[in-house]
Amino acid sequence: MAALPISLQKISLFLERLPGIGEKTANRLAMYLLRLPENDLKEFAEHISELKKRTKLCKRCMNLTEDDICSICTDEKRDRKTITVVETVLDLLSFETGNIYNGTYYVLHGKIDPLNNIGPDDLYIPSLFTRLEKEGRDVGEIILATNPDMEGEATAVYLMTKLKELQAERNFSYRITRLAYGLPIGANLEYADYGTLGKSLENRRDF
Amino acid sequence: MAALPISLQKISLFLERLPGIGEKTANRLAMYLLRLPENDLKEFAEHISELKKRTKLCKRCMNLTEDDICSICTDEKRDRKTITVVETVLDLLSFETGNIYNGTYYVLHGKIDPLNNIGPDDLYIPSLFTRLEKEGRDVGEIILATNPDMEGEATAVYLMTKLKELQAERNFSYRITRLAYGLPIGANLEYADYGTLGKSLENRRDF
Numbered sequence: 001m002a003a004l005p006i007s008l009q010k011i012s013l014f015l016e017r018l019p020g021i022g023e024k025t026a027n028r029l030a031m032y033l034l035r036l037p038e039n040d041l042k043e044f045a046e047h048i049s050e051l052k053k054r055t056k057l058c059k060r061c062m063n064l065t066e067d068d069i070c071s072i073c074t075d076e077k078r079d080r081k082t083i084t085v086v087e088t089v090l091d092l093l094s095f096e097t098g099n100i101y102n103g104t105y106y107v108l109h110g111k112i113d114p115l116n117n118i119g120p121d122d123l124y125i126p127s128l129f130t131r132l133e134k135e136g137r138d139v140g141e142i143i144l145a146t147n148p149d150m151e152g153e154a155t156a157v158y159l160m161t162k163l164k165e166l167q168a169e170r171n172f173s174y175r176i177t178r179l180a181y182g183l184p185i186g187a188n189l190e191y192a193d194y195g196t197l198g199k200s201l202e203n204r205r206d207f
Numbered sequence: 208m209a210a211l212p213i214s215l216q217k218i219s220l221f222l223e224r225l226p227g228i229g230e231k232t233a234n235r236l237a238m239y240l241l242r243l244p245e246n247d248l249k250e251f252a253e254h255i256s257e258l259k260k261r262t263k264l265c266k267r268c269m270n271l272t273e274d275d276i277c278s279i280c281t282d283e284k285r286d287r288k289t290i291t292v293v294e295t296v297l298d299l300l301s302f303e304t305g306n307i308y309n310g311t312y313y314v315l316h317g318k319i320d321p322l323n324n325i326g327p328d329d330l331y332i333p334s335l336f337t338r339l340e341k342e343g344r345d346v347g348e349i350i351l352a353t354n355p356d357m358e359g360e361a362t363a364v365y366l367m368t369k370l371k372e373l374q375a376e377r378n379f380s381y382r383i384t385r386l387a388y389g390l391p392i393g394a395n396l397e398y399a400d401y402g403t404l405g406k407s408l409e410n411r412r413d414f
Contacts, residue, residue, distance in 0.1 A: 002278065002303070003270065003277070003278065003279055003299060003300060003303045004271060004296075004300070005261065005262050005271050005272050005273040005277075006273060007254055007257060007258055007261045007262060007273060008258070008262060008271060010250075010251075010254045011251070011254050011255065011258065014247070014250075014251045014254070017243075018236050018239055018240075019235065019236070019239055020232065020235075021236075023304075024297075025227065027297060027300055028226065028227075028297060029225050029226070029228075031295075031296060031297060032225055032226055033225075033255065033258060034258060034259065034262060034271070036224075038259045038260075040221070041255050041256055041258060041259060042256045043217075043221075044217075044218070044221045044252075044255060045251075045252035045253070045255040045256035046252070046256075047214055047217045047218050047221070048218065048240065048248050048251060048252040048255065049248055049249045049252035049253075050214060051214055051215070051218065051240060051241060051248060052241065052245045052248060053245075054212065054214045055212050055214060055215060055241060063210065064211060064212050064215060064241070065212050066212040066213060066214060070210070070212075071209065071210065072210055088238075089211070089238060090231075090234060090235060090238060092210060093210060093211070093234055096209070096210045097230075
């Protein structure tokens with residue numbers, strides 16, 4: 001590293017802090033940046049230094065936005081009676097890039113994880129219920145789309161219980177659903193793990 | 208993507224241009240940037256926008272530097288009689304991080320690649336010979352450390368021929384050497400490709 005000029009070293013060290021980027025990749029990326037046109041670098045630098053100032057959370061769904069309410073929540077073509085609850089904005093993006101969903105979202109920004117001391121109040125769970133208390137009557141379905149791992153599952157169960165409590169208390173009529181588990185498309189039975197295979201058997205459908 | 212605020216989208220699109228970074232990784236990195244302290248982002252942005260202005264090539268060895276001559280060429284503890292010729296600054300860094308070499312370098316910034324129309328004059332080869340014409344008498348060894356692929360090999364052979372010509376012409380006494388080929392440390396014979404295995408047999412040593 002000492003062989004590199006300081007300015008390049010600093011960029012490389014910064015890049016190394018990013019997830020999935022080690023020293024070699026960081027050096028390679030820094031080297032690549034050096035080859036880009038100066039204007040592109042300047043523009044990128046401006047976006048970086050403005051990033052935190054400009055970006056905030058949508059007041060309705062906690063998605064990232066530059067305004068008070070995000071582009072999904074303001075989109076009138078969206079089915080606002082359906083709310084999909086996801087762990088992160090990246091999960092939301094997966095639905096969006098697939099073009100498979102036309103409802104709205106709610107982003108928890110994490111999952112309940114007792115081993116790491118993350119409880120419901122550390123996530124955006126209380127504000128979900130504040131919203132539902134006001135708007136619950138207009139909601140048709142809440143799809144729990146946390147990840148199929150232990151913490152995601154625990155989060156879904158916690159939400160389900162709380163959502164049912166609220167429903168009983170206030171006489172709301174929303175459905176509470178969960179994403180289906182099963183074999184991924186294109187999978188090979190031979191290589192499927194038994195957890196997935198078991199789920200795909202358990203959730204089999206008439207043909 | 209439209210689900211993200213513009214400032215974040217622009218950062219993500221920029222990151223996607225970097226080698227080895229696809230859309231998903233770019234989004235993940237952009238999201239991570241959002242969580243960093245604002246000061247760190249500001250500092251990074253400054254380094255990025257200053258990068259091209261500050262960095263230039265060392266006049267002696269074409270390594271990257273902020274001064275006229277790089278830190279390796281100015282280091283008096285280095286063995287200046289030995290010059291290792293590498294394709295890229297990243298290759299130079301591999302030697303440096305290993306702490307296995309105490310000589311100097313010369314960076315070609317590429318390799319001869321006829322299929323992509325890259326000839327010797329597109330690399331920093333002419334300036335290597337300009338340097339050697341002046342200083343060749345003081346050079347003890349030139350180690351050709353281009354990569355063990357077709358283009359790297361062609362570059363090494365080209366340099367070797369030219370270096371021998373210059374040597375004969377000017378009565379220089381430098382050795383011209385090439386990195387050894389063989390089994391990588393920790394390798395398993397069973398999985399070695401036959402090219403490597405052949406080389407390791409051909410270059411076997413007395414024990």
